[in-house]
Amino acid sequence: MPLTDSDLTELGQLMVIWPLSHVNWDPPKMVVADPPSQAAASSPVPETAAFHVAASKASRIDPLARLRKLPVTVSVRLTERRISMSQLLAITPGALLTFSKSCDDLLDLYVNNALYCRGEAVKIGESFGLKINEVGVRVERESKILDS
Numbered sequence: 768m769p770l771t772d773s774d775l776t777e778l779g780q781l782m783v784i785w786p787l788s789h790v791n792w793d794p795p796k797m798v799v800a801d802p803p804s805q806a807a808a809s810s811p812v813p814e815t816a817a818f819h820v821a822a823s824k825a826s827r828i829d830p831l832a833r834l835r836k837l838p839v840t841v842s843v844r845l846t847e848r849r850i851s852m853s854q855l856l857a858i859t860p861g862a863l864l865t866f867s868k869s870c871d872d873l874l875d876l877y878v879n880n881a882l883y884c885r886g887e888a889v890k891i892g893e894s895f896g897l898k899i900n901e902v903g904v905r906v907e908r909e910s911k912i913l914d915s
Contacts, residue, residue: 839878839879840878840879840880841876841877841878841883842876842877842880843874843875843876843877843888843897844874844875844877845866845868845874846866846867846868846872847866848864848866848867850864873885873886873887873900873901874886874887874888874897876897876899883902883903884899884900884901884902884903885899885900885901886898886899886900886901887900
């Protein structure tokens with residue numbers, strides 16, 4: 768990346784190396800100046816050329832590549848309610864359970880049992896889908912702020 772001063776005069780190049788778990792390239796070697804008699808005969812190779820090639824290879828490594836491959840469990844919860852054990856034992860085929868959540872309320876999407884986002888139930892062909900409306904746990908943050 769070009770390094771400039773306030774007058775936009777180029778001062779040099781700034782090289783940034785991002786932390787990696789392992790490096791796939793060797794750092795550039797020190798370039799020893801040729802003696803004056805051989806300097807004219809040899810073609811100069813820019814000392815930063817190897818570094819630029821190596822840096823471009825390193826920048827293509829995705830630091831999250833290993834995380835992206837991890838499987839996660841995604842579940843959608845309609846609602847929940849606490850009932851007594853006697854009510855649970857009384858449930859038979861055809862019994863109806865009522866819940867306080869409205870049909871128009873958003874459904875919660877959990878990733879590995881942690882609330883991740885909320886959305887609306889949609890029908891996609893003969894399947895169920897979720898149209899995402901909110902990402903994050905905004906309600907929990909708001910309640911923690913209000914309780915403080």
